[in-house]
Amino acid sequence: MxxxxxxxxxxxxxxALLLAQGAPALKSGEQVYRETCVVCHGPGLANAxxxxxxxxxxxxxxEGQAVLTxxxxxxxxxxxxxxxxNDLSLEEFxxxxxxxxRESGGNWQDPDARLLExxxxxxxxxxxxxxxxxxx
Ligand code: HEC
Numbered sequence: 271m272x273x274x275x276x277x278x279x280x281x282x283x284x285x286a287l288l289l290a291q292g293a294p295a296l297k298s299g300e301q302v303y304r305e306t307c308v309v310c311h312g313p314g315l316a317n318a319x320x321x322x323x324x325x326x327x328x329x330x331x332x333e334g335q336a337v338l339t340x341x342x343x344x345x346x347x348x349x350x351x352x353x354x355x356n357d358l359s360l361e362e363f364x365x366x367x368x369x370x371x372r373e374s375g376g377n378w379q380d381p382d383a384r385l386l387e388x389x390x391x392x393x394x395x396x397x398x399x400x401x402x403x404x405x406x
Pocket of ligand 1: 302303306307308309310311315316317318319330338339341342346347348349350352353354363366367
């Protein structure tokens with residue numbers, strides 16, 4: 271390659287490289303759990319379901335991944351919306367829920383686009399319920 275061609279390549283590639291670096295990588299479920307959820311879910315504060323408690327998680331998982339994730343995301347009783355972290359994306363939050371479920375004998379996977387859509391739909395239903403009951 272000539273010097274001129276190399277320079278041209280570098281110029282063309284640099285914005286793509288910058289973009290690739292600039293896009294924040296999604297955190298893993300375990301990472302999110304350790305940074306945020308562990309504070310309450312580790313010790314089981316105010317009855318927060320502890321990862322590894324198969325009995326409690328068995329019942330929770332029976333609600334289904336979309337429903338349970340949406341309810342945690344919206345907040346339920348002493349569980350603050352988004353675990354109190356407004357900068358978390360739904361996908362990251364859902365990964366943390368799936369991770370806790372796996373730690374407790376479940377086989378929930380990180381959500382794909384289709385599951386994320388279903389969680390959004392459940393979130394909408396939940397917000398509507400809360401609005402109707404005068405709590406939202
Ligand atoms: C400030 C404490 C606190 C933090 C932080 C917290 N939780 Fe919770 N969470 C709770 C409590 C308490 C409950 C039990 C609520 C109840 O059933 O009364 C709960 C329940 C849940 C449930 C079950 C919801 C249901 O429908 O029963 C899910 C799912 C959940 N949390 C996910 C998470 C995730 C994921 C994170 C981290 C991103 C997180 N929580 C961070 C306190 C917390």
